[in-house]
Amino acid sequence: MQRKTSPAPKAAPSPRRTPPRKAKPRLAEKLAATQHMLQALTQAHAEFIVWGEHRALLQRLLALALELTQSELGFISEVVSSPGNASSLRPHAIFPLDWTGALHGYRVSHPPTPDSPASASALFEAVLTADEPRWLEAPTRILVEGNPASSIPALSHFLVLPFAVADKPVGRVVLANRPGGYDAEIIEFLQPLLTTCGTLLHAWRNDEHHRRSEQALQVQQQQVKKLALVAARTHNAVIITNAAGVIEWVNEGFTRITGYTLEDAVNREPGELLYGPDTDPAVTGAIRQALLRGEGSTAEMLNYRKDGQPYWNHADIQPVRDEHGRLVQFVSIENDVSARRHLEQQLARSEERLRLALESTEDGLWDLDLTTGHLTVSPRWMSMLGVGDDGSGETTYRHWREHLCHPEDLAEAERRMAEHLTGRTPMYEFEHRMRHRDGREIWVLSRGKAVSYTSDGQPLRVVGTNSNITSRKQAEERLRAFIRAIPDMIFRMKADGTLMDFKPATNVSAALPPDEFIGHKVYELPALKNIFEPTRLAIAQLLQGSPLEIYEYPMETAEGLLYFEARLVHSGVDEVTSIVRNITERKIAEEHQRRQSERLSEQVSHITRELEARQAQLIQSEKLASLGQMAASIAHELNNPVGYVSSNVSTLASYAALSRRLLELYQEVEKALGTPPPAPVARLLEEILTLREQEHLGEHLMDLDEVLADTREGLARIREFVLNLKTFVREESDVPQLADINKGLRMTLRMLRHEFKDRCDVICDFAPLPLLRCFPTQLNQVFMNLLLNAVQAIEQRGQIYVTVQQEETDIVVRIRDTGRGMDAKTRARIFTPFFTTKPAGQGTGLGLTICDTIIRRHQGRIEVQSEPGQGTTFTVRLPLFDDEDEEPLH
Numbered sequence: 027m028q029r030k031t032s033p034a035p036k037a038a039p040s041p042r043r044t045p046p047r048k049a050k051p052r053l054a055e056k057l058a059a060t061q062h063m064l065q066a067l068t069q070a071h072a073e074f075i076v077w078g079e080h081r082a083l084l085q086r087l088l089a090l091a092l093e094l095t096q097s098e099l100g101f102i103s104e105v106v107s108s109p110g111n112a113s114s115l116r117p118h119a120i121f122p123l124d125w126t127g128a129l130h131g132y133r134v135s136h137p138p139t140p141d142s143p144a145s146a147s148a149l150f151e152a153v154l155t156a157d158e159p160r161w162l163e164a165p166t167r168i169l170v171e172g173n174p175a176s177s178i179p180a181l182s183h184f185l186v187l188p189f190a191v192a193d194k195p196v197g198r199v200v201l202a203n204r205p206g207g208y209d210a211e212i213i214e215f216l217q218p219l220l221t222t223c224g225t226l227l228h229a230w231r232n233d234e235h236h237r238r239s240e241q242a243l244q245v246q247q248q249q250v251k252k253l254a255l256v257a258a259r260t261h262n263a264v265i266i267t268n269a270a271g272v273i274e275w276v277n278e279g280f281t282r283i284t285g286y287t288l289e290d291a292v293n294r295e296p297g298e299l300l301y302g303p304d305t306d307p308a309v310t311g312a313i314r315q316a317l318l319r320g321e322g323s324t325a326e327m328l329n330y331r332k333d334g335q336p337y338w339n340h341a342d343i344q345p346v347r348d349e350h351g352r353l354v355q356f357v358s359i360e361n362d363v364s365a366r367r368h369l370e371q372q373l374a375r376s377e378e379r380l381r382l383a384l385e386s387t388e389d390g391l392w393d394l395d396l397t398t399g400h401l402t403v404s405p406r407w408m409s410m411l412g413v414g415d416d417g418s419g420e421t422t423y424r425h426w427r428e429h430l431c432h433p434e435d436l437a438e439a440e441r442r443m444a445e446h447l448t449g450r451t452p453m454y455e456f457e458h459r460m461r462h463r464d465g466r467e468i469w470v471l472s473r474g475k476a477v478s479y480t481s482d483g484q485p486l487r488v489v490g491t492n493s494n495i496t497s498r499k500q501a502e503e504r505l506r507a508f509i510r511a512i513p514d515m516i517f518r519m520k521a522d523g524t525l526m527d528f529k530p531a532t533n534v535s536a537a538l539p540p541d542e543f544i545g546h547k548v549y550e551l552p553a554l555k556n557i558f559e560p561t562r563l564a565i566a567q568l569l570q571g572s573p574l575e576i577y578e579y580p581m582e583t584a585e586g587l588l589y590f591e592a593r594l595v596h597s598g599v600d601e602v603t604s605i606v607r608n609i610t611e612r613k614i615a616e617e618h619q620r621r622q623s624e625r626l627s628e629q630v631s632h633i634t635r636e637l638e639a640r641q642a643q644l645i646q647s648e649k650l651a652s653l654g655q656m657a658a659s660i661a662h663e664l665n666n667p668v669g670y671v672s673s674n675v676s677t678l679a680s681y682a683a684l685s686r687r688l689l690e691l692y693q694e695v696e697k698a699l700g701t702p703p704p705a706p707v708a709r710l711l712e713e714i715l716t717l718r719e720q721e722h723l724g725e726h727l728m729d730l731d732e733v734l735a736d737t738r739e740g741l742a743r744i745r746e747f748v749l750n751l752k753t754f755v756r757e758e759s760d761v762p763q764l765a766d767i768n769k770g771l772r773m774t775l776r777m778l779r780h781e782f783k784d785r786c787d788v789i790c791d792f793a794p795l796p797l798l799r800c801f802p803t804q805l806n807q808v809f810m811n812l813l814l815n816a817v818q819a820i821e822q823r824g825q826i827y828v829t830v831q832q833e834e835t836d837i838v839v840r841i842r843d844t845g846r847g848m849d850a851k852t853r854a855r856i857f858t859p860f861f862t863t864k865p866a867g868q869g870t871g872l873g874l875t876i877c878d879t880i881i882r883r884h885q886g887r888i889e890v891q892s893e894p895g896q897g898t899t900f901t902v903r904l905p906l907f908d909d910e911d912e913e914p915l916h
Contacts, residue, residue, distance in 0.1 A: 059094050060215070066090050067222045080230040084119040084223065091201060091219055092121060095212055097185075098203035104227055105154065105195050113154050115198070118227070153198050156186040161208035183207045189220035191228040199223060263360040269353045271295055271317055283339075283362050285332030296358070300339070302330035313343065320345055320353045326363065338367040389491040392474070396447075396486055399423040410470065410494050412463030432459035432467060439472070447476060447485045454488065457495065469499040515606040518597065521565055523547040526601075531608065556581065557592070561604075568596045578609065589613040674733040681726050688714065765802035767837055767904075768792045768830055774809045775828070781817050786824045786843075793831040798904060804880045805904075808888075811873045812841045812900050818864075819845025819898060835906050836886075842899040848892040856890065 070083045084102050092100055101120040107113055152162065162184040185208040187199040199220060201208070263280035267273050273291045281287050286299055297310060309327045316323035322344040329339040340363045346355040390407025394400075401421045411430065431439060435458035446454040454474040459467045474490025509516065509529060518527035524547050528540050543551055549558050557579050564575035575594045580587055588610045597603040695710045775788060782788050816826045824844035831838055848856070848863075855861045859875045881888045884904055892898035 056215070063090060063094060063219060067218055070222060070226065074226055074229065080226045081118055083226060085121075087219060087223060087226075088119040088121060088199075091199065091216060095201055095204050095208075095216070097201040100199070100201040102197060102199050102223055103153075104197045115150070115154065118197075152184075153186050153200055156188050156198065157195075159185070159187050159213045161185045161213075185212070187213065187216060187220055189224040191224045196224045196227045263358075263362075265291075265296055265358040265360065267296070267356045267358070269355065271356065274355070280360070283331070283337070283360070284329075290332070299332075300329040302328070302334075302336065304328050304336065305330075313341075317343070317345075317356060326367075337362050338364045389493045392490055392492060394423060394474075394488045394490075396488065401426055407492055410462075410468060410492065411460060430460050432461065435459055443474075443488075446474070447488075454490065457499075468494060468496045471495045512605075514608075517604040517606065519548065519602060519604065521569060521600045521602065523549050523561065523565070531606070561592070561594075564592070564594045565602055568594060568602055671737050674737045677729075677733055684717075684721055684726065688717065691717075762799045762801055764797040764799055765805075767795055767798055767800075767805070767839065770802055770806045771809055771828065771830065771839070774806050774813065778810070778813055778817070781814070782826070785817050786820050786826050788826045788828065791827070791829045791831075795830065795832055795837055796906065798837055798906065800884055800904065801880075804883070808877045808880050808902065809839070809841070811877050812902075815873070816841055816843035816845065816898070816900075819843050819847075821846060832906075833903075837904045837906060839902040839904075840899060841902075842897060844897045847894045847896045847898055848890075849894050853890055853892055857888075 066087070070087060074080060074083055088100055088102050091097070099121055101117050103115040103117045105113055106116045152160065182203055185201045185204070187201075188195060188197075189199065190196050199216070204212075261279050261282070263283045264277040265273060265280060266275040273294055273296060276286070276288055276291045280291070284300065291299060301310060305328050309325050313323045313325055322342075324340075324342045326338060326340045328336050330336050339360050341358050341360045343356055343358040345353055346357055348354050390410055391404040392407055393402040395402075399422055401423050403421055427436065435456075439456050439458050442451070442456045443454050445451045452475075454472070457469060457471050460470055462468050471493040472490060473493075474488045476485040476487065477489050478487035479485055512529075513531055515531040516527075516529040517525055519525045525543050525545065528544060530540075543554075548554055548561055557577075560577040560579060564577060567575050573595070576591065578589060578591045580589050582588075588608060589612075591607045591609045593605045593607075594602050691710055691714050695707055695714070698706045698710065771790075771792070775782075775790070813826065813828075820826075820843055826844075827840070827842040829838075829840040829842075852863065856874050857878045859872060878888055881902060881904070886902065886904040889901045889903070890898065891901070
């Protein structure tokens with residue numbers, strides 16, 4: 027792996043001068059050292075020629091160099107060039123061996139800078155980039171890769187000696203920690219050793235190259251033999267192509283897998299036969315590039331058989347070269363791995379489900395090695411304790427025992443673990459407290475099981491989970507506090523009535539002491555005999571799926587007769603819970619409330635009757651108030667017929683006087699008449715004749731019939747008007763009756779005829795209607811009020827349109843005027859009691875309110891549409907009812 031280089035360390039100052047020695051002893055030592063080195067080098071050359079093994083020789087030469095230079099440590103490394111102009115060290119001899127981790131694979135791609143610090147990486151980069159001998163002072167400590175606990179001893183002096191063969195760099199000899207440091211004399215002294223190292227490495231490289239070539243040729247020959255054997259006997263598919271990738275031969279396995287015969291495949295490319303729409307182009311592209319480079323390739327891809335069915339294919343493609351290294355063929359061995367891929371996909375899905383399940387759960391995993399006490403835990407297990415997800419921290423049983431488990435729970439935890447490990451329990455399970463990193467306590471449910479044993483049955487390993495149940499424990503504690511705060515008695519019992527647990531009430535004592543009924547069936551306790559049957563029925567209903575059963579019962583106690591309410595719920599398999607509450611005060615309150623309710627009901631009935639009577643009086647008063655507004659119409663309707671009746675009566679009186687005078691004359695004639703008539707009779711007859719002619723008695727007698735007819739008609743009109751008036755103002759009974767709405771409207775219009783005469787024209791459109799069961803006089807009052815409002819809304823002469831028709835099951839009456847209209851604020855309040863737009867003293871403000879009340883009494887509705895200056899339309903909808911479905915009016 028290529029690493030970035032750091033600047034090389036600065037060159038150390040010149041070595042210290044040592045005290046002068048005697049010349050002869052020093053020269054003798056140097057000569058002896060030189061002879062010793064030359065002998066060793068000569069022997070090394072001879073042994074390499076005989077044995078060809080260079081590493082042991084280089085290790086000996088390194089030991090020789092350390093001995094002759096009195097250095098503490100060093101190494102001999104080959105400089106290896108790799109693609110990208112990066113260089114790396116390949117150690118062949120090293121002392122001490124701890125240096126191996128620091129040197130292995132170290133490489134550099136650029137030289138260090140002269141002023142870089144004396145770091146470990148800089149020292150090795152200096153080794154790689156040294157083109158000539160260098161001695162350095164490098165006070166540093168080099169950590170060994172992969173083992174932070176170990177390191178190279180601190181370096182005080184550092185010597186780099188490059189060596190080359192035929193001007194090509196071959197390697198480096200590095201020595202360190204020589205007392206007094208290194209100088210040019212030592213470098214010159216070691217030159218023969220450097221030459222020998224270069225010769226040995228160069229010779230080894232040549233031998234290695236030849237050996238690898240021979241091995242490659244042998245491997246290739248063996249592969250060809252194996253391929254030939256496989257091609258003849260294997261069930262896999264075998265494809266042989268030329269160097270251009272065109273098929274020359276396929277075996278029977280290829281035909282069995284793909285369906286293509288040898289004749290189908292020859293002179294075609296494999297991709298032409300096998301690739302399909304879902305074949306990964308990235309895989310096929312990588313194969314194509316490898317073949318173009320003349321290299322082998324291994325891949326799995328989705329291929330297609332001759333019938334179009336897809337299958338997963340594993341292809342191992344290898345080049346075949348001749349003795350001169352020229353590419354001549356490719357051999358591909360292919361296998362249908364669809365079944366394996368299917369299993370892998372299933373396994374991947376299972377692993378994904380397991381991963382998701384583990385991620386979604388709050389459980390932490392632990393694995394205890396019983397022989398070493400090593401406790402391996404998951405990050406989730408650690409995070410429960412606030413350590414973090416990196417899994418850092420103590421992971422030993424001793425640490426768990428002394429620092430994590432709560433001391434009050436430790437003994438029980440170890441007891442339960444011992445029971446499981448000795449086979450007395452099928453698994454270890456215990457709820458206990460653990461210490462969080464922040465000092466608080468958390469509750470965990472720990473479950474475990476021994477999964478590995480020795481040959482004699484002794485457990486070796488226990489695997490388990492920790493579930494954080496702190497929230498549940500807190501909830502349980504809150505629940506216990508909540509239950510303690512409940513004043514009621516709580517019983518827990520089996521489906522057969524056996525009482526298992528009990529919480530006493532705070533406001534009443536139990537009928538029996540707990541030790542006399544816990545463990546007994548409720549049906550066996552005489553003191554509770556009055557609840558036997560309701561309890562049995564309630565439990566039976568719960569077992570059949572009822573969510574809650576409630577019953578009440580009285581009981582004689584030391585405090586007197588008390589009333590209780592029992593609420594039973596299904597609380598477990600074959601178990602119910604009963605909450606018993608003292609409801610004596612509630613019963614007393616309910617009885618008091620019942621009596622109070624009866625009294626209130628009587629009062630409400632009385633007040634309702636009074637309100638209904640007053641409502642009837644109010645309607646009648648409004649009706650009379652409407653009649654007050656009709657006073658002018660009533661006077662006009664009565665004055666007209668009374669006027670001409672009075673005139674006719676006067677005429678009849680004069681006629682009667684003439685008739686009486688005539689009769690008197692005739693009587694005198696009768697008295698004086700004789701035979702022949704005497705002169706007086708003749709005179710009277712003449713006088714009668716003259717009077718008849720002067721007074722036009724004949725014409726009077728002729729007009730008398732017409733006068734009498736007019737008199738009868740006027741009297742009839744008076745009688746009709748009075749009858750209508752009586753009908754309108756009379757108080758109606760509470761029994762509805764069938765009525766003709768059109769007839770009632772016409773009568774109301776006739777009564778208002780005088781109101782309409784000088785103000786508006788009334789246009790009527792009455793459709794035939796069925797009879798409506800209603801209160802007719804009340805509806806006439808509604809129509810009277812709406813028509814009067816319409817007349818009063820017309821400031822100048824206008825029109826009123828009255829339309830009556832049946833729409834589905836409703837009778838609809840619309841009264842529309844062309845008056846001044848209303849704004850939205852007025853429309854919203856017109857049915858509000860005592861609201862009026864008329865001047866003070868001209869309206870009660872109850873007319874439309876009573877109209878709305880009457881229509882609602884008929885189960886109908888009244889609607890209004892109006893805009894300022896656009897007139898107003900009141901719509902009254904009255905429902906029709908079939909006789910059998912008719913709803914009562916009230």
